[in-house]
Amino acid sequence: MTLPVGWEGPDRNFLGVEEPWSHPDRAGVYVLPAPYEHTSSYILGSDEGPSAIIEASHQVEFYDEQLGFEPFREWGGIATASPLDLHGRVDGAAVDAIEAFVAPHVGTGRFLVTLTGEHTGALGAIRAHAKRYPNLCVVQIDAHGDLRQAYQGNPFSHASVMARVVDAGLPLVQVGIRSICPEEIDRIKKSDAITTFFAANILDPSGPYEGKGARWIPDVVAACRGPVYLTFDCDGLDASIVPALGTPEPGGLGWYDTLNLVTALANGPGILGMDVSEIAPIEGFVAPQFSIARLIYRILGRVKAGRRVH
Numbered sequence: 001m002t003l004p005v006g007w008e009g010p011d012r013n014f015l016g017v018e019e020p021w022s023h024p025d026r027a028g029v030y031v032l033p034a035p036y037e038h039t040s041s042y043i044l045g046s047d048e049g050p051s052a053i054i055e056a057s058h059q060v061e062f063y064d065e066q067l068g069f070e071p072f073r074e075w076g077g078i079a080t081a082s083p084l085d086l087h088g089r090v091d092g093a094a095v096d097a098i099e100a101f102v103a104p105h106v107g108t109g110r111f112l113v114t115l116t117g118e119h120t121g122a123l124g125a126i127r128a129h130a131k132r133y134p135n136l137c138v139v140q141i142d143a144h145g146d147l148r149q150a151y152q153g154n155p156f157s158h159a160s161v162m163a164r165v166v167d168a169g170l171p172l173v174q175v176g177i178r179s180i181c182p183e184e185i186d187r188i189k190k191s192d193a194i195t196t197f198f199a200a201n202i203l204d205p206s207g208p209y210e211g212k213g214a215r216w217i218p219d220v221v222a223a224c225r226g227p228v229y230l231t232f233d234c235d236g237l238d239a240s241i242v243p244a245l246g247t248p249e250p251g252g253l254g255w256y257d258t259l260n261l262v263t264a265l266a267n268g269p270g271i272l273g274m275d276v277s278e279i280a281p282i283e284g285f286v287a288p289q290f291s292i293a294r295l296i297y298r299i300l301g302r303v304k305a306g307r308r309v310h
Contacts, residue, residue: 006082013080014113015297016058021077028075029300030105032114033083034098036121038090039157040280042247046117049279049289050083053115056286057293064301071301075111078300091120091156098124106273107132111303113296114275118158118246119146122231122275123165129273130170135226136272137171138162139265141236141258143249145177145184145196158246158278166193171225173197175261176236176253195223199251217261221268228265230274230299234292244288246278255295262299266306274299 037047114125151157178199202216238252
């Protein structure tokens with residue numbers, strides 16, 4: 001079998017799976033790399049994140065011992081598109097290009113994983129899904145609120161991406177937030193569309209969920225007003241797990257916190273699509289991108305298992 005133009009072979013495919021498991025005509029999962037960076041305000045290099053994640057994914061073991069199967073087989077394979085070339089487009093033009101890149105694959109029955117650089121790139125993928133699924137609820141795993149109307153004068157800053165999501169009329173559930181400004185707090189308080197689970201409240205043993213383990217997870221699920229689109233900024237995880245970030249923050253979600261939340265979302269409202277952003281690779285240090293590649297694969301397994309529940 002020959003791959004269509006614009007789709008990678010096993011050496012550039014997520015997980016490195018070979019044909020027929022990597023062919024887009026068969027695969028139930030499409031990985032769509034859309035490397036974009038323009039407004040990063042601290043560490044640069046997030047546009048190298050998608051390729052680093054794909055390269056690291058070749059070392060991920062296929063079998064998920066918790067689920068008892070190989071998720072890529074259950075999905076019928078995983079295909080990876082050639083990276084989107086934005087030709088220097090930035091801000092709104094870049095978001096439009098990413099939306100056009102993702103949109104043809106939404107609603108085809110395949111699960112889409114958009115890999116981008118700074119979090120702004122997620123907006124195009126979210127818009128593409130929202131046009132197909134108008135009752136979509138966006139779940140944001142992130143250290144930052146990203147709700148500023150504009151940052152440094154730019155409404156398409158990575159610090160404003162969730163403000164654009166809310167402006168589009170989409171309900172937003174935020175998880176793991178621990179870096180935020182008064183403007184964003186004010187917006188959260190005034191908006192019925194935003195539900196925020198601050199990291200200190202859900203993870204600190206002395207917080208509101210003291211002694212209750214992961215009982216915050218049902219509250220997150222209950223806050224979702226429809227099927228979920230998951231936008232995953234890698235700094236939502238604690239920086240000790242993934243330090244290669246544009247804006248690292250301590251005090252974030254752990255590995256099993258994240259997997260337990262994803263499992264509950266997949267088994268509850270269901271997850272229709274996802275994006276991953278903000279890995280800024282550190283030369284010679286592969287653990288962060290490997291962790292994220294493995295997490296993506298684990299999430300794919302839980303999304304598939306959740307569809308059996310439904």
